[in-house]
Amino acid sequence: MQDFYFILGCTACGKAAVGRALARALGGQILSVDSMKIYRRMDIGTATPSREIQAEIQHYGLDIVEPGEAFSVADYVRCADQARAEIRRAGAIPLAVGGTSLYIKALAEGLFEGPAGDPQLREALAERIQQEGLVSLHAELAKVDPASAQRIHPNDEKRILRAIEVFRQTGTPISELQTQWTTGLGQAQGQVLIGLRRERDDLHGRINGRVKKMVQMGLVEEVEALLAETKPLARQAAQAVGYAELIAWFGGGEKSLDKAIERIKINTRRLAKKQRTWHRRWGAVRWFDIAPDEPPEQTAQRIIAEVDFK
Incomplete structure (x- = not known):
């Protein structure tokens, strides 16, 4: 069917x-x-x-x-x-x-969907959150992907992690990749x-x-x-x-x-x-x-x- x-x-x-x-x-x-x-x-x-x-x-x-x-x-x-x-x-x-x-x-x-998740990178980012707080990752996201940082709430850990993960893996902001999918x-x-x-x-x-x-x-x-x-x-x-x-x-x-x-x-x-x-x-x-x-x-x-x- x-x-x-x-x-x-x-x-x-x-x-x-x-x-x-x-x-x-x-x-x-x-x-x-x-x-x-x-x-x-x-x-x-x-x-x-x-x-x-x-x-x-x-x-x-x-x-x-x-x-x-x-x-x-x-x-x-x-x-x-x-x-x-x-x-x-x-x-x-x-x-x-x-x-x-x-x-x-x-x-x-x-x-x-973007690239597959990277467990080692996720673990490193999680440790950074414990040491510096989620605000640090959101600040990094604002530098490498301002569009995503503006859209994602500073307390949304899951989406912040994913956006940084995609940028680290591809060198391209996830917002740009999503736009390519959209258009x-x-x-x-x-x-x-x-x-x-x-x-x-x-x-x-x-x-x-x-x-x-x-x-x-x-x-x-x-x-x-x-x-x-x-x-x-x-x-x-x-x-x-x-x-x-x-x-x-x-x-x-x-x-x-x-x-x-x-x-x-x-x-x-x-x-x-x-x-x-x-x-x-x-x-x-x-x-x-x-x-x-x-x-x-x-x-x-x-x-x-x-x-x-x-």
């Missing part, structure tokens, strides 16, 4: 609806590949499937963590591995549906990647309509409730399009609610453009163009006619 059949595309292109149509037609289950749908109580702004839809079609990768918790790509891959095992046990077709490029890349090509043009060999795309004007119209609907459904109130929670939002959650703009409005950074909503539309279009650029890098994607009036069930049938779902 294929690990996953990826249904990808930029935000608002209709991939979730097509994914559900495929699941119904094929007897599939869905893994969400969306870095914002992992958060609980962030349903409206992320277009998380309703409870009714989730009751009809088994979904994974939704509502995993609290909005105040950090969540890495590695965390996501661990959850995806569990979902893969459960879908296999159910004998269902595994559909990975979403547009978060790093999640897709990690599932299709594997995580960045690499991997072909995701052996994976089935199905891409959905729309004409620019059609997509922009869908984005505007979607933002309007989210506001009508209570997006502003959803953000207000999140801000009232005891634990502040994690940086990843607070920077999500649709949330960041309203957080700025609540904080006085945007004077008008209408302007904040318009900013959501603009930033969603920018996100869609960024996602399209990412997805085009994978030469293995089989693209399907969707007409403005084509229902998701029809798109799903076109895909089924051309893709061998085993």
Whole structure:
């Protein structure tokens, strides 16, 4: 059985609806590949499937963590591995549906791992921590890899050790190696990647309509409730399009609610453009163009006619 059949595309292109149509037609289950749908109580702004839809079609990768918790790509891959095992046990077709490029890349090509660990080096660094304290290693990291030192908390011993270990072994900062992995043009060999795309004007119209609907459904109130929670939002959650703009409005950074909503539309279009650029890098994607009036069930049938779902 294929690990996953990826249904990808930029935000608002209709991939979730097509994914559900495929699941119904094929007897599939869905893994969400969306870095914002992992958060609980962030349903409206992320277009998380309703409870009714989730009751009809088994979904994974939704509502995993609290909005105040950090969540890495590695965390996501661990959850995806569990979902893969459960879908296999159910004998269902595994559909990975979403547009978060790093999640897709990690599932299709594997995580960045770097060189194998060096036990002797680790032991020497551990002794140094005992003698000089972790602050000494973090100071060294700031000299050889400022980007990692800025990102890694001074008390995060495990990540500090790994970053220094990689630099000592390769002579290259781990932040640079991770960037090379992030921007690499991997072909995701052996994976089935199905891409959905729309004409620019059609997509922009869908984005505007979607933002309007989210506001009508209570997006502003959803953000207000999140801000009232005891634990502040994690940086990843607070920077999500649709949330960041309203957080700025609540904080006085945007004077008008209408302007904040318009900013959501603009930033969603920018996100869609960024996602399209990412997805085009994978030469293995089989693209399907969707007409403005084509229902998701029809798109799903076109895909089924051309893709061998085993």
